[in-house]
Amino acid sequence: MHWQTNRRVFLGRSSAGIGALALHSLLGPGSASRATADGTGGEGIIKTLHHAPKAKRVIYLYQAGGPSHLETFDPKPALTKMHGNPMPESFTKGQQIAQLQGQALKCLGAQTEFKRFGAAGNEFCGLFERLGGVADHLCIVRSMYTEQINHDPAHTFMNTGSIISGRPSMGSWLLYGLGADTQDLPGYVVMMSSGRGGQMQPIAARQWHSGFLPSKHQGVKFQSKGDPVMYLKNPEGVSREDQGRLVSVVNRLNQLGHERLGDPEIQTRINQYEMAFRMQASVPGLMDISSEPKHILDLYGANPGDGSFASNCLLARRLAERGVRFIQLYHRDWDHHDDVKRDIPLKAQEIDQASAALILDLKQRGMLDETLIIWGGEFGRTPMAQGKGRDHHIKGFSIWMAGGGIKGGMTYGATDELGYAAVENPVSVHDLHATLLHLFGVEHTRLTFRYQGRDFRLTDVSGNVLKACLA
16 A cells, blocks of 8 residues: 555544553653763764763854954964064965955054963963953863865864765764763754854854764754744644644654655654654753853853853753753854954953853863863964954964863964964864864764765864873
């Protein structure tokens, strides 16, 4: 009998008994694969970790638009001395340049003051006073470089390790390897915020896509304002029990299709219907930060419902507490072509307190040692002036990491005296990804997926773990 006929017959004959049984499985505590005791996850392909893990989750504070390393984490007094002078051709000849092609290249000295913070005296932007208070937890990497000089492909490369759109994101790779550590929420959640100063670049959903991996591993975007997930509420007159019975019947139909066709994406759809049903109960309370004590809201500088980076950082902690494996917060307006001196202080006001608060809050809850925090964007900015701003730059820029097995109170690598290129311990995007996976107990060369006749991996054909940055 044709599959469509089977569907109609089943719908016509289905009874409350089957629906009630399936509803019980949805409402009950064992309705989804539980994470194993060691955190590897019931759905991941890696059942025995390659080595002892340090991290259980990631919170990636993604500063979209390309933060200027020269105003934030990479002091260059020699550049300040060269302010207004022609950029030496020995640095720029034959190099890739974005919008400054064919223009006179003049040095632009740092537009912020730098200070030393923490016991180790690490030097970074003095506007980051709150981060200065947690400086001994930070590992500042000053020698990042990338391959893509425009925003969208640079985001794609940073997120997927490939310049080709459609490859799996790093969060999807992590879920594929380890599985989820929660049954009521997605294992991979994305949120966005924006503020003042700088151009706001669009962020495409492919940055958290699962690519050729099973689609159950892709990220789920939560809205920072209003309903966190579209269509989360039931229509008027539909109870939770009614919705549960409907999901049960639909999933039974999908199960029949899976048994007949063996398509793994049908099983993914079954899992996603069940997840959506559970999220109707778990998400509204999760996203309401007004229940947090006043001293916690004040610590982050968060105002419930405002959709700010600060509120998203607090939500990230709540997601981490509930077992979400990969949390990515995009703060979207770090593109400073116009006036870096005016705009960097605005960005510092938006991210400094909340970033430091996240570290302090996780520490006081005993979660920092198991939570890897990464702060950074898709590339840096040029030492050469673009009017009062700076152009895109790929040869050298800065990020920082904290928690989750990272050695704090240190800097790693360096750019040259003008901040143009990484010259000491250069760090590629693949090196960053290899280090991320290592902290979860995964050898990056062994996490692969066969597709179109080739074994693919997040780090492609390269990548070295930053062992000097490990605690």
